[in-house]
Amino acid sequence: xxxxxxxxxxxxxxxxxxxxxxxxxxxxxxxxxxxxxxxxxxxxxxxxxxxxxxxxxxxxxxxxxxxxxxxxxxxxxxxxxxxxxxxxxxxxxxxxxxxxxxxxxxxxxxxxxxxxxxxxxxx
Numbered sequence: 001x002x003x004x005x006x007x008x009x010x011x012x013x014x015x016x017x018x019x020x021x022x023x024x025x026x027x028x029x030x031x032x033x034x035x036x037x038x039x040x041x042x043x044x045x046x047x048x049x050x051x052x053x054x055x056x057x058x059x060x061x062x063x064x065x066x067x068x069x070x071x072x073x074x075x076x077x078x079x080x081x082x083x084x085x086x087x088x089x090x091x092x093x094x095x096x097x098x099x100x101x102x103x104x105x106x107x108x109x110x111x112x113x114x115x116x117x118x119x120x121x122x123x
Contacts, residue, residue, distance in 0.1 A: 007039070017050040055088030057081070057109065065121045075120040082109040092117065099123060 005011055015035065030051035037044045059080045068074045082088055092105045101120045109115050 015048060017048075053085045055082050055086050055109070055111070056084035057088055057090065058083055063119060068121055068123050070123050073120055073122045075118050077116050077118050079114055079116050080107075080109060081114040082111055085111050087111065090115070090117075 013035075017031065017033075030049055033048045033050075035046040035048055037046070057080055059078055063076050063078065065074045065076060080090060087108055087110050089108050090106065092102045094100045094102055094105070099122045101122070103118050103120070105117070107115050107117070
């Protein structure tokens with residue numbers, strides 16, 4: 001859309017970007033375009049970048065098991081909440097931690113939803 005405007009008169013411009021299909025491989029690079037402002041031989045180019053929405057996972061990163069006696073166990077529940085607008089997959093790996101178990105260690109979280117996982121320490 002092209003609109004003529006006299007010099008010095010302000011104008012608000014809102015640029016929206018819509019696609020028919022979101023491909024996850026474009027998450028990092030996104031889409032690029034440009035807006036060109038032209039006036040009496042003057043030309044100014046404004047780069048436009050659009051990235052696909054990302055999940056926003058919120059959780060308490062510190063777990064305090066307190067004192068745990070040998071040959072007993074202690075569990076803590078951790079709440080994972082997705083405050084983003086797309087689904088995410090969570091995979092909690094404990095490969096080198098033989099005294100820690102996580103249940104479930106893999107799950108999906110829909111936007112606006114929460115999941116609880118239980119982390120257990122076996123000293």
